[in-house]
Amino acid sequence: AQSVAQPEDQVNVAEGNPLTVKCTYSVSGNPYLFWYVQYPNRGLQFLLKYITGDNLVKGSYGFEAEFNKSQTSFHLKKPSALVSDSALYFCAVSLYSSASKIIFGSGTRLSIRP
Amino acid sequence: ETGVTQTPRHLVMGMTNKKSLKCEQHLGHNAMYWYKQSAKKPLELMFVYSLEERVENNSVPSRFSPECPNSSHLFLHLHTLQPEDSALYLCASSQEADVPNADTQYFGPGTRLTVL
Numbered sequence: 418a419q420s421v422a423q424p425e426d427q428v429n430v431a432e433g434n435p436l437t438v439k440c441t442y443s444v445s446g447n448p449y450l451f452w453y454v455q456y457p458n459r460g461l462q463f464l465l466k467y468i469t470g471d472n473l474v475k476g477s478y479g480f481e482a483e484f485n486k487s488q489t490s491f492h493l494k495k496p497s498a499l500v501s502d503s504a505l506y507f508c509a510v511s512l513y514s515s516a517s518k519i520i521f522g523s524g525t526r527l528s529i530r531p
Numbered sequence: 532e533t534g535v536t537q538t539p540r541h542l543v544m545g546m547t548n549k550k551s552l553k554c555e556q557h558l559g560h561n562a563m564y565w566y567k568q569s570a571k572k573p574l575e576l577m578f579v580y581s582l583e584e585r586v587e588n589n590s591v592p593s594r595f596s597p598e599c600p601n602s603s604h605l606f607l608h609l610h611t612l613q614p615e616d617s618a619l620y621l622c623a624s625s626q627e628a629d630v631p632n633a634d635t636q637y638f639g640p641g642t643r644l645t646v647l
Contacts, residue, residue, distance in 0.1 A: 426571065449634065460535065460621055460638030461574075507574060511634065519634070521574035 419444040421510040423522040430498045438493040440508030450491040451509040498529045535639035543645045552607040554622030563605040568619040612646045
């Protein structure tokens with residue numbers, strides 16, 4: 418069975434500092450990995466995905482994520498945080514490239530202080 | 532967010548009421564989804580419709596009844612709910628449910644449901 422874990426409920430970062438939101442996964446084959454963001458009173462928005470190829474994936478709003486097969490991780494990163502990045506971030510994993518097979522994590526709340 | 536809309540945005544209902552949530556997508560997609568979002572829990576996939584046929588039903592109680600009359604509209608009919616059903620219900624759509632690289636989902640803003 419596939420699963421995804423986001424070990425931190427909340428991450429606090431000062432504006433301008435680098436940020437990392439952690440995600441680890443468990444699947445029995447090659448994973449498809451995703452990050453989504455949810456701003457207050459909004460639905461989830463797609464940020465980026467890893468399917469195959471380069472381990473460093475670049476996405477929207479300056480975010481990137483690094484796929485690490487040996488550590489089964491897909492951490493979300495940004496070199497310089499903005500206050501507007503404050504939101505709820507969801508990691509998701511799928512064994513198939515199919516939206517109906519995606520499993521989401523419990524979310525990490527990112528808070529950027531001015 | 533005009534791609535996927537949901538109404539109502541907020542709903543308060545008693546345990547004996549019957550209500551419906553509505554979702555509409557304007558993206559020309561063929562797959563639609565209902566998710567339940569509860570605080571500090573993983574997003575739970577409830578139902579998946581592809582080309583208006585239900586393809587996934589993840590052991591959801593029968594007090595939740597989905598309906599997909601066409602590829603643009605999705606309903607979630609609610610009856611005799613329990614207080615633990617209080618949550619944010621999100622609708623999403625994608626181009627297809629099982630086509631490679633068509634896995635990006637577009638979400639609506641959700642309906643905040645409170646069951647008294």
